[in-house]
Structures are given as structure tokens and as C-alpha cells.
Amino acid sequence: MIGIIDSGIGGKGIEAEIKKLLPDVKIEYLADTENFPFGDKSEADLKKILLKNCRSLTNKKKVKLIVLACNSGSISSLNFLRQNIDIPIIGVVPAIKPAYELTKTKKIAVFATYLELRNAH
Numbered sequence: 001m002i003g004i005i006d007s008g009i010g011g012k013g014i015e016a017e018i019k020k021l022l023p024d025v026k027i028e029y030l031a032d033t034e035n036f037p038f039g040d041k042s043e044a045d046l047k048k049i050l051l052k053n054c055r056s057l058t059n060k061k062k063v064k065l066i067v068l069a070c071n072s073g074s075i076s077s078l079n080f081l082r083q084n085i086d087i088p089i090i091g092v093v094p095a096i097k098p099a100y101e102l103t104k105t106k107k108i109a110v111f112a113t114y115l116e117l118r119n120a121h
Contacts, residue, residue, distance in 0.1 A: 001026045003063035005053050007038040011069025014092065018067070028061045038072040046076045054085045068092065071110070 002018060004011050008031055015029055035041065035049050050073050057063045066089045068074050068081070074091030081089050099108045 001028055001061060001063045003028045003030060003054075003057035003061060003066045004069050005030045005032065005050065005057070005066060005073070006069040007032050007036040007073075011067070011092075014067060014069045028057060028063055030057060038070055041072075043076045046073060047080050050077045050081055051084055054081055054089070058085060058087060063087070065090070 002022075002025055004015050004018075004027060006029075011029070011031075015027055018025070018027060030053055032038075032049065032053055038046055038049070041049065050068070054066055057066060064087055066081075066085070066087060068078060068089055068091045071093055074093045078089065078091040078093075096108070096110065100106065
């Protein structure tokens, strides 16, 4: 089972693509609307929120891979989560570069919430 985490429904497009590629794999989508939007949280708060979400998916739902379908979460917490969760975690930020390289106009749109990182690693 694959788990997908986002602060709302923004990751539904990622979920749809996973379903196209892996139609037989079960997906558990965690839309953390209680903490929406992630982009206005501090880095420390995001790490705490996302660690709790990841543990919920691994403990309760038994997912074997997590997709962090959130730019703010991926930028601020991906390495931290990989160090603290024992399954693979995939972030979304690297998707921007391939999208730019594939577009004919060299222009892409990114929908995101504001995120201010202090002392990001």
C-alpha cells in the first residue's frame, strides 16, 4: 500500500498518476485539512506534523511507501522524515525541474502556499 500526504487535495493529481501506473496498488490518501495550509507553519511545526502523519500511515494503515505530495513539506521535512521513518519517502520538489525541461515554452505554473524557511538544511 502507498500512502500520500498533503495538507488538502493538491496531491490528488499525483494519486491519479500513481493509479494509472500501478492500478492494482492500494492507496491511502491523508489530506491533513486540520493543519491546512502547510506553508504557513514553521519548519519545526511541519516536521512534527508530518512525522505524526507518516507514523499514522505506517502504524495504522501499514503503508510501505509514502509520497509527500506537498512542496512545503518536501522542502522543509523530507530529509528529516527519511531519517525517522523506516520506509521510502518520495517528495515532490524534484518534479519541477523535469516539468520545466519537458515544456516547449520553458514556462510552468506552480500552485503552492507561502513558505518561509529559516535555517533550512
